Amino acid sequence: MTVERRFFVTTPIYYVNDLPHLGHAYTTVAADALARFMRLDGYRVKFLTGTDEHGQKVETSARAAGISPQEFADRISASFRAMAELLAISNDDFIRTTEPRHQRAVEALWKELERRGEIYLGRFSGWYSVRDEAFYGESELMDGKAPTGADVEWVEEENYFFRLSNWQDKLLAYYDANPEAIGPKSRRNEVVSFVKSGLNDLSISRTGFSWGIPVPGNPRHVMYVWLDALANYVSAIGYPDTHSPDFSTFWPADLHLVGKDILRFHAVYWPAFLMAAGLQPPRRVFAHGWWTVEGQKMSKSLGNFIPPRRLEATYGRDALRYFLLRELPFGSDGDFSHRAVVARLNGDLANDFGNLAQRALAMIHRNCSAEVPQPHGFSEEDEALLAAARGLLPALRPLMREQAFHLALETIWRVVAEANRYVDAMAPWALLQSDRKRMESVLYTLAEVIRRLAIIVQPFVPDAAGRLLDQLSVAPEARAFAALEESFLVAGTPLPKPQGVFPRFVAKKEAGTEGPC
Ligand code: MSP
DSSP states (O other): OOOSSEEEEEEEEEETTSOOOHHHHHHHHHHHHHHHHHHHTTOEEEEEEEEEOOSHHHHHHHHHHTSOHHHHHHHHHHHHHHHHHHTTOOOSEEEETTSHHHHHHHHHHHHHHHHTTOEEEEEEEEEEETTTTEEEOGGGOBTTBOTTSOOOEEEEEEEEEEOGGGGHHHHHHHHHHOTTSEESHHHHHHHHHHHHTOOOOEEOEEOSOOOSOEETTEEEEEEOHHHHHHTHHHHTTTTTOTTSHHHHHHOSOSEEEEEGGGHHIIIIIHHHHHHHTTOOOOSOEEEEOOEEETTEEOOTTTTOOOOHHHHHHHHOHHHHHHHHHHHSOTTSOEEEOHHHHHHHIIIIIIIIIIHHHHHHHHHHHHHTTTBOOOOOOOOHHHHHHHHHHHTHHHHHHHHHHTTOHHHHHHHHHHHHHHHHHHHHHHOHHHHHHHOHHHHHHHHHHHHHHHHHHHHHHTTTSHHHHHHHHHHTTOOGGGOSTHHHHHOOOOTTOBOOOOOOSSOOOOOOSSTTOSOOO
């Protein structure tokens, strides 16, 4: 049984060795905007996030904190859940790799790979980075460190291996047959050349520590944390029961959103594991760029990790969500600065959209007895603005499908700008004395355009959009995208007193409070 209009989107599951920061918030907010967009567009959506709790890195951090790895994982996992709540994340599930449903699935996946002859026991000797939880070849090292700058250690131990080398041709055929399988395009090319250059078998177990899922039949080994972690995407939908309603509806995933640093795991190892276990690879993996903070790489030693809680407290969650998705092309790197956030917040949100709505709704409240005004025919200018607003949804769909969030927002804000030009040109305040009917038509046009804008910005700024729709008396059931086709504001509908939905950011005077950076 497959449902046609369904959409399964995931974030990476976050390591519990660190508290949530801006980078985690980024992937999660992007996935949320997409999940909300697809839901509003009538899709049955599954949006999954969670925490990655096993591995040497977590074991070491727990030891340093003087508590058990499970207790440590419980604590940090809870802070990732709290981050999701704080940012209005609409995930349908939150998976933890220490849950029984996950362990059961990973064991089944291992056994299936073993049954199909994809796993063998061998001897590993090579470089391992605990920070990256990744193996590196001698030729990849730079000045004795991993290409990511992380320290590496020499590991020589008995390991289980996955026959990755067998999957080179099949992976290339999969990329070939699915041009959308990896985005953005530049990253796709990198992955393809990496696979073309030849694949070694992959070590998938470790023996030096114990915080992991034991290898079935040989509990001296724990599974490599990436095999364990990647499997979350299927364990959360019921694997190994591939006939379960969730699995049959939602697999293969429509989109794994990841940062560029973990693309290889998702676009090479994961599809190979899946194909080797007789499952379909994901439809698409998209790798976003990295944020620096005020020009510097975020790092513990520099002490410039920005907790999402602080950002939310300073700017509010709508502004933060908007900034993250508007400021950068989603695949590119960029810089997070207080100045840039305030410019977006006060410019795009408060001045452009906020003022438009506040001006129009306040005029209606004052001059149209607080009701949706009655239009008396539409002029060419009215029609042009209404048509621009009507054109938004069809323009946005392909952009969201490509994860071009910044272009989607730019497209919406072009209509905001057009509406602002329209207000200035029509000058409804001047019509109050000279042509009341015309004023009513102009204000109706504006209210209807604002309704459309508010519906369409819901995925990005859900709180403000909701408040705006309340102020237009739009019923909760008339807020899905279908309402863009089917309904219009009805003249005579009473409207509550309008209130600004995008307040300006005003820096506080005391030192250290003018921003989180
Ligand atoms: N646990 C693995 C993922 C397993 S998925 C099966 C992991 N976790 S992580 O917590 O280290 O990173 C999660 C995500 O945060 C990655 O997608 C990473 O790219 C992202 N970011 C971490 N720092 C970042 C920035 N400075 N900027 C943008 N995103 C960054 O990797």
